[in-house]
Amino acid sequence: MKKIEAIVRASKFEEVVEALAKDDIHFLTFYEVKGYGHQKGESRSYRGTVYDVGYIARIKLEIIVSEDFVQAAIHAIETAAKTGEKGDGLIYVSALEQTINIRTGNSGSDAINS
DSSP states (O other): OEEEEEEEEGGGHHHHHHHHHHTTOOOOEEEEEEEOOTTOOOEEEETTEEEEOOSEEEEEEEEEEOGGGHHHHHHHHHHHHOOSSTTOEEEEEEEOSOOBOTTTOOBTHHHHOO
16 A cells, blocks of 8 residues: 655645546545745735745645555646646655554555455
């Protein structure tokens, strides 16, 4: 089992979810995050004064998949989230030691398929 974490532009979120669904990856968790990277923060102007917002709003996805779906998920995220500009995001893949479905008690790949 693998955990894929991806930080993507909010404007690309729906495209990423649709691309994952095309590869039969329907289970994910997401939340709004803010960060600071190479792209730097935005500046906003209000009544003639420029304010540095400082942090960039993004969406973070967490996806648990079996080994069979890792490359498909990575490809779907990369393809859907890419604009070619700084700030497109990052993908992290890590191994999961154990996965247990609370309702059924199933573990491993059976935990996400039940």
